[in-house]
């Protein structure tokens with residue numbers, strides 16, 4: 001079948017999608033492969049999903065790639081993931097740049113080894129004027145840690161308690177200036193938040209799927225967006241009266 005060339009039209013398009021890319025290890029185990037093969041396949045899939053987001057017209061994509069808790073994994077897996085990040089930064093950034101992707105980092109950059117920090121800063125600098133898709137890479141990121149970091153900055157700036165509003169907190173998070181995610185996707189059947197964007201996802205729609213991350217391709221993303229399109233977001237408000245009428249019997 002020829003590849004679909006025209007981008008699908010959705011009734012409602014989320015401006016910001018965030019993804020917990022889970023299940024690389026199980027994908028590899030199911031094939032009797034080492035875990036790193038799963039992470040490499042997950043990285044390949046990430047390329048597909050970035051391309052799909054550009055095609056669909058998504059403005060912001062945030063991916064959970066390495067959490068502040070992932071340091072607890074065996075040393076060889078941690079090093080393997082750092083190696084993948086280094087390779088991606090070296091080899092993939094020119095193509096991302098061509099696609100109009102602006103790369104950003106969220107998390108504790110200063111705790112990464114200086115060479116990785118340098119590569120990340122270079123990639124951010126190279127893509128800073130791109131406007132098609134803003135890609136936030138959460139690397140050494142934790143939601144609680146982000147909030148602590150924001151509080152430390154607020155205190156250091158001497159902002160008085162009465163002046164600390166929700167906007168002030170949002171403005172001190174790593175995601176400052178970026179709208180909150182509309183849709184958060186978690187693959188691999190786990191139904192947990194796992195410390196991801198805990199402030200920003202307060203009103204997000206969540207989508208959980210059993211599909212393992214390396215298998216979550218463009219069609220799966222399309223399905224998740226269609227599911228999102230059909231939802232009625234109320235932000236704590238009410239359903240329209242006529243919708244409640246259905247329950248009147």
Ligand code: FPP
Pocket residue numbers: 021022023024025026027039042043046064065066070084085088137188
């Ligand atoms: C979760 O699967 C996945 C991760 C902890 C790593 C995600 C990283 C990538 C896809 C690498 C590419 C990212 C960048 C930005 C270079 P898991 O290992 O927890 O899977 P399991 O639960 O099946 O064991």
